[in-house]
Amino acid sequence: MVFNEKIVDAGELKHIEGKIELYWIYTSGEAGDRFFKALKDEGKFLAAKCTCCGKTYFPPRIYCEYDFSETEFVEISGEGCVRAFAVATLDNNEESLKNPEIYAIIDMDGTDGCIIHLLGEMDAEDIRVGMKVKPVLKSKEEREGRITDILYFKPV
Amino acid sequence: MTRVAVVGAGYSGFNSNTPDLSWKELMYEAAVRAYEDAGVDPRKDVDAFVTCAEDFWEGFAIFDEFVPDQLGAVLKPTFTVDADFLYGIANAVMIIKSGLADIAVVEAHSKASDILTFGEVIKFAFDPIWLRPIGKAHPYYFAALEKSAYMTARGYSDDVFAKVVEKNKANGRLNSDAPYAGKVTADDVLRSEAVFYPIRKLEIAQRADGAIVFVLAREEIARELTDTPIWVSGVGWWSETSNYDTMSFTAAYARKSAEMAYKMAGITNPARQIDVAEVDDRFAFKEVQHIEALKLAKSNEIPELVEGGYFGRGGDLPVNVSGGSLSVGNLLEATGGQKALEVVLQLRGEAGRRQVDAEVGVAQAWRYIPTASGAVAVFSR
Known part of the structure; x- marks a missing residue:
């Protein structure tokens, strides 16, 4: 029937709108817990170094994904270099953002890893691959132990 | 070990939207065309079905449970790979090469126009x-x-x-x-x-709608079914x-x-x-x-x-x-x-x-x- 009796009158087409309302708690795990506590309470950054190969992970995690062996936490500065950046002008619904957002992949000093986060206090035209940036945190009172405690990274 | 061939291919689409058909009907259209192309009856000839889908694209959970009917797969072995169609092809090749099936079907679809967010x-x-x-x-x-x-x-x-x-x-x-x-x-x-x-x-x-169905068969059957088997x-x-x-x-x-x-x-x-x-x-x-x-x-x-x-x-x-x-x-x-x-x-x-x-x-x-x-x-x- 679908082959020879197509609906051609758009006014007859039916659909039902639906939504899925979903809520979770996302546990940050041992590595996340240590990282976010250090960030919130002391404004410090932690990475995780593989006890076997020495590769230093950022974001930190409790195992090395190459050796499948354990890691130990090491403190890092939180500063890094811009490896790549993007200037986004549209929001989740593909509508214009009030202010374009600049995202960057930032290679974190003292680690083999990186963070994806926002850049701030600079114009898109001034960003260069390789430029040195440092994190700007919320005030200690405002910090919640979340990745958004880092507001953005700005030029050193 | 047997070779595996594509003996039938059917599709529906591809369009920027498909308001007249549900996603199941899209699949049905593609399947009917694939079986016609292969010259097989899914109710009699097909031994196993592999669908490829991700629950969040569909808007409901446990996608595999929504499948058998529109593919002619009721009361037959089916499963869903939560990945692209090509992963489904890999699975069908394994099912046939292992001897579990002589003829297997792979399906994937998109009803992207249904996704509001x-x-x-x-x-x-x-x-x-x-x-x-x-x-x-x-x-x-x-x-x-x-x-x-x-x-x-x-x-x-x-x-x-x-x-x-x-x-x-x-x-x-x-x-x-x-x-x-x-x-x-x-x-x-x-x-x-x-x-x-x-x-x-x-x-x-930009997003589009459509469905694709392939019929795969082991070598001897493929040669019986078609003069132009395409080997995987x-x-x-x-x-x-x-x-x-x-x-x-x-x-x-x-x-x-x-x-x-x-x-x-x-x-x-x-x-x-x-x-x-x-x-x-x-x-x-x-x-x-x-x-x-x-x-x-x-x-x-x-x-x-x-x-x-x-x-x-x-x-x-x-x-x-x-x-x-x-x-x-x-x-x-x-x-x-x-x-x-x-x-x-x-x-x-x-x-x-x-x-x-x-x-x-x-x-x-x-x-x-x-x-x-x-x-x-x-x-x-």
Whole structure:
């Protein structure tokens, strides 16, 4: 029937709108817990170094994904270099953002890893691959132990 | 061990939207055409069914439970792979080679036009602790970051990606099922709005609806069913990591899955042995990445080859003759299905005015933002 009796009158087409309302708690795990506590309470950054190969992970995690062996936490500065950046002008619904957002992949000093986060206090035209940036945190009172405690990274 | 062939292919679509059919009816249309093409009755002849879907694209949970009826698969072995169509092909090949089935069916579809919050669904694939809460932008920004990293790593200018869009949109003009085909020059691309700089609007494949069904069979049965079996001579799949800090951003997932498929297919020099390729181009830079990863050309030669038409319809190694996803649209988990379909049509000599001369073809798909995973299938005449 679908082959020879197509609906051609758009006014007859039916659909039902639906939504899925979903809520979770996302546990940050041992590595996340240590990282976010250090960030919130002391404004410090932690990475995780593989006890076997020495590769230093950022974001930190409790195992090395190459050796499948354990890691130990090491403190890092939180500063890094811009490896790549993007200037986004549209929001989740593909509508214009009030202010374009600049995202960057930032290679974190003292680690083999990186963070994806926002850049701030600079114009898109001034960003260069390789430029040195440092994190700007919320005030200690405002910090919640979340990745958004880092507001953005700005030029050193 | 038996060889496995595609003995039937059917599809429905591809369109920017399909308000008259439900997603199940789309699947039914594609299935009816595939069974007609193969000359099989799903109720009697097919031993196993593999569907490819992701619950969040569908808008309901436990997708596999919604399947059997519209494929003629009731009271038959079925399962769903939460991945692209090409992963389904790999599974069907394994089922047949292992002797569990003589004839197996693979399906994937997209009813992207039903998704009202596409950006939000992709954001659900972002790490909820480390990445999802950052910023308010559409997740396309993640692809823009990857393009930025890739361009810097390879020293490519934007011209090469703009040229890819021009080529694919032009190819699509000979494909009546390519709703986003058009007359677009590289300059038009470079002048289009930099919505996610360095990605411009025309470098992004827009969403499309459609369904693809393949019927696969072991060699003896394939030869009985058709004079033009298309052999699945190699399959491969590979995941890098789910962590952005250890992703290559140079499509290592595609390189490794291609190596796996090429090894199985006995291909040692893909640049010479592959005649036609359909690769994931849901962002223009992805085509370039994937051409490199599939070893269809050396990375430092790609810009010149793209510029010179080497990968064009009349070129030495046509890539995305169908128009690619930039013309056909983003078919979600059916993306690799559309690519495999084009390769099969080309190898059968059924590609109409866009027919190229080909004995061996490769299809490749990526699992989209924010993944570093994908699959490859090699087909031969």
